[in-house]
Amino acid sequence: MSTFAVRCNGLTKRYGEVAAVEGVDLAVQPGEILSIVGPSGSGKTTTLRLIAGFESIDAGEISLRGEVVSGLKTHVPPERRRVGIVFQEHALFPHKTVGENVAFGLHKLGASERSERLREALELVRLTHLERRYPHELSGGEQQRVALARALAPNPAVLLLDEPFSNLDADLRARIRGEVKSILADAGVTVVFVTHDQDDALFMGDRIAIINEGRIEQSGTPEQVFHEPETRFAAGFLGVADFLPAEYSNGTVKTELGSFPMSGESSGLCEVMTRPDDIEVTRSPEGSARVLSRTFQGISDLYVIELPSGAVVRAERPHHKRFEPGDSVRVTVAPHYVARCFAQADGKLMT
Amino acid sequence: MVMVPAVLVGLAMLLPIAYLAIRGAGATTEAWELLFRVRTLQIIGRTTLLVVVVTGFSILLAVPLAWLTSRTDLPFRRVWSVLTAMPLVVPTFVGAFLFISVLGPRGVLQQALEPLGVDRLPAIYGLPGAALVLILLSYPYILLTVKGAFQGLDPALEESARTLGHGRMSTAFRVTLPQLRPAIISGSLLVALYTLSDFGAVSLMRFPTFTWVIYQQYQTAFDRSIAGVLSLALVGMALAIVLIDSYTRGRIRYHRTGSGASRKAEVVRLGRWRWPALAFAGFVVVMALGIPAGVLLHWLVRGLLVGEPLLLLWSATVNSLVVSGAAAFVAAVCSIPVAVMVVRHPGRLSNVIERMSFTGFALPGIVVALALVFFAVNYARPVYQTAWLLVFAYVVLFLPAAMGATRAALLKVSPSLEDAARGLGRGPLQTMRTVTAPLIVPGILMGAALVFLIAMKELPATLILGPLGFKTLATAVWSASTEAFFAQAAAPALLLIVISSLPMAFLVTRDFGESTSSGSDYS
CATH class of the missing domain: 1.10.3720.10 (MetI-like)
Incomplete structure (x- = not known):
């Protein structure tokens, strides 16, 4: 129980009538990186701010290293929580040098220990040579690393990252993401990382929590949440997914692409998820489906195909098997396909 | 195209201080001795x-x-x-x-x-x-x-x-x-x-202090160059303040290093400290x-109870409105070529012109007024003792206020907007009329309102440059209060405050509207 670095139970925060976060449960193991991913306005940043202690909670409990920091009666102020935070804008103090920024959280240490920790932190992010520069004299990537060093220097119980890559353009982003991940691994720190970008979330996270409208939809390893989504939202949010209308009864689910045996006993109207690599396409003059468009992707092509009912699926095919818009085709599912079926009423996985 | 008017405006702004310096160099030795x-x-x-x-x-x-x-x-x-x-x-x-x-x-x-x-x-x-x-x-x-x-x-x-x-x-x-x-x-x-x-x-x-002593010297002393030399000393102090200011700014830059939307800061609860x-x-x-x-x-x-005559008030009000309005108009017009030059054609020349147009910012009103008196007496007799000279003094003093507003307005119009209009087949003048002007006019009006507000309150230049018998609200208040006729000063003072509050209200509500519309970006 007390082994969790961060634990949130039933975390709730309301602004007036609106619940920004409602009943959020999270648990992060020491040294683990948890990615919280969701669309804007989903409550992910609020969750982060609650953990940091910038806002008070309305219900639930937060504990860091087993010690309750936010509860109904307790609110430990941010400066006594030992959390480090890196903002999207880096928030470096413009009137202080790189060295002064990084040493800012070491004010309670003696002089020799302080300079030792400053040196270590700068070495960790490989910026020792820039110690005397001011933030505006640095590139975006360097500012990012200073912000990391500053947050890591006081040896925080948990490091919070708030959309740290969303200011960077695509090229830089991929490189810096890799750098940050290796720095975090070297530091061995527990991390809660918040983003709206699924690529960032999948790349950085040991585990992913998908948040929507203030609630956690699903959490698990990247593989779990990607391949075994538990809600329709989670399925649609990560990666490309199409949903076909279906009916679940007597242990089978009937769709336009065929019937699939199911292990559960549910029944009712639902939707079945397909991903582009689940769909196979064969040329057939009698085929009842029609190619609407083709998007060139280099190694493969992405096709949008209309089924007889009017439903649309996307299929990814190797570049040497080429179809053109207007072609009549036959659509089947790949042998490895396992149907995942979400109730039309509440979007929950049917079993 | 804008260079010629911009240079002319810049030179005109420099005239008083340049002339004062020339005169100072030729001042009597007694005057210089007095300084020490x-x-x-x-x-x-x-x-x-x-x-x-x-x-x-x-x-x-x-x-x-x-x-x-x-x-x-x-x-x-x-x-x-x-x-x-x-x-x-x-x-x-x-x-x-x-x-x-x-x-x-x-x-x-x-x-x-x-x-x-x-x-x-x-x-x-x-x-x-x-x-x-x-x-x-x-x-x-x-x-x-x-x-x-x-x-x-x-x-x-x-x-x-x-x-x-x-x-x-x-x-x-x-x-x-x-x-x-x-x-x-x-x-x-x-x-x-x-x-x-x-x-x-x-x-x-x-x-x-300087301004009061200079005024007394000007009114009473026979040798007017004493007032001139004291004015130069006052300009020296103003310059020293400006230099101290730019020195204290130093190397550190104080802007946000990132870009993008900022959040609203948390509201501090005062509790019983309220x-x-x-x-x-x-x-x-x-x-x-x-x-x-x-x-x-x-x-x-x-x-009102003792029946102070209100007749004088009417002509003083009209005088105030006319000279301040004229100054606001001229300053706004003059600010346009300078601002266009500075924003659209940056370079060494624009830099110099910008500096010149900002001289009034550091110059005390009394200094500009004295310099213009000396200048007009010697070289421009016909405008001496006319309201034109007074309006010119106001423009020198308050052009920086108009410049600030016009420049800010112009900075908001990205050149690509104008390029887009040109690309859609509008000529340069048409572009100016249909795209640039509608976007910058509110800013220019704001600058004019600001100049009007400050000019209404200006006192020493009005006292020195106003034609004989020319009363404004400001001089009416001042001359009544120097004689301790407080009841006489009250009506013009109130009018002055009310009239100059109108543009202030305009500025404040505008500001308020902008800050609330951009204040809702909390995410």
Whole structure:
């Protein structure tokens, strides 16, 4: 129980009538990186701010290293929580040098220990040579690393990252993401990382929590949440997914692409998820489906195909098997396909 | 195309100070000797003391008020926000005469205390009176710049400091205050220059600083070059203040290193501290607004009861409106070529022109007025003793205000907008008329309103350059109060405040609209 670095139970925060976060449960193991991913306005940043202690909670409990920091009666102020935070804008103090920024959280240490920790932190992010520069004299990537060093220097119980890559353009982003991940691994720190970008979330996270409208939809390893989504939202949010209308009864689910045996006993109207690599396409003059468009992707092509009912699926095919818009085709599912079926009423996985 | 008018405007702005320098070089030896006499040192000392005292106390009032009205849950915060900025519309000569009539040895306060056996109050003339009036009427310059800085402050900076183990106090002193420093400095620069060039308060409070001594010299001495040399010394002090300001800015840059939307900062809950906070804000507002307004009404009623003639008031009002309006119009028009040059054709020449057009910012009104008197007497007789010369002086003095607004408006029009219009088949003039002009006109009007507001309150240049018998509201108030005819001064003073508040209301509501529309970006 007390082994969790961060634990949130039933975390709730309301602004007036609106619940920004409602009943959020999270648990992060020491040294683990948890990615919280969701669309804007989903409550992910609020969750982060609650953990940091910038806002008070309305219900639930937060504990860091087993010690309750936010509860109904307790609110430990941010400066006594030992959390480090890196903002999207880096928030470096413009009137202080790189060295002064990084040493800012070491004010309670003696002089020799302080300079030792400053040196270590700068070495960790490989910026020792820039110690005397001011933030505006640095590139975006360097500012990012200073912000990391500053947050890591006081040896925080948990490091919070708030959309740290969303200011960077695509090229830089991929490189810096890799750098940050290796720095975090070297530091061995527990991390809660918040983003709206699924690529960032999948790349950085040991585990992913998908948040929507203030609630956690699903959490698990990247593989779990990607391949075994538990809600329709989670399925649609990560990666490309199409949903076909279906009916679940007597242990089978009937769709336009065929019937699939199911292990559960549910029944009712639902939707079945397909991903582009689940769909196979064969040329057939009698085929009842029609190619609407083709998007060139280099190694493969992405096709949008209309089924007889009017439903649309996307299929990814190797570049040497080429179809053109207007072609009549036959659509089947790949042998490895396992149907995942979400109730039309509440979007929950049917079993 | 804009270069010629821009250069002409720049040169015209430089005329007074250049001419004064030339004249100074040719001044009589007696005049130069006078500058190094003990008496001059005393004037420098008094002036410096006044500037330091006023600026220091203004900071002490303005910074806490700025924090209370922008970051806390002070009850009726919006009301306080407006009230604390309002003293800006009260000219110093009005404030001075009102305070004299209340706190003077036999003023309203003494009369109220008479039954208690108080038959005389200590004199408020001199440094205490002048400083009191200038502090209460000029602290809003710092208040407004600091509030602007509070709005631009990235709350993530303070939050970072908190997570790095610094409490509220430590964060305030190590992170927030250093971020506010440039705003405090530039507000202080305004207050210091305002104090240095003030004539109304020091003349009525009989505190002989530069402006008051120069005026007396000009009125009484036979050798006018003494006033000229003293003016040069005053310009030297203004220059020193500007230099100190740019020196203190130093190497450190104070802007947000990132870009993108900023969040609103958390509102500080005052709890039981809200009572002392309310008392503090209330005290400042009562002193700077309540007492002046109350006393003004008192004198107004007294004046009406004894039947003060209002005829004079009418012509003074018309004079004020006409010269200030003309100055606002000319300044706005002159600001356009200079702003276009500076924004669209940056380079060394634009830089020089910009500097030249900003000379009025540091020049005290009395200096510009004297220089123009000398110049007109020698080279431009026909305009001497006409309102044209007065309007020119206003334009030199207040063009910087118009420039600021026009330049800001122009900066918002990206050149690609104009390029887009050209690409859609509009010629340069059509583009100007259909795209650029509609976008910048509101900004230019704002600048004109600002010039109008300041010109209405201008005193020394009006006294010196106004044609014989030419009265404005400002000079009417001043001449009545120098003779202690307070009831006579009340009506023009009230009119002056009301008229100059109108553009102020326009500016404030505009500002308010902008800040609320951009204030909702909390995510």
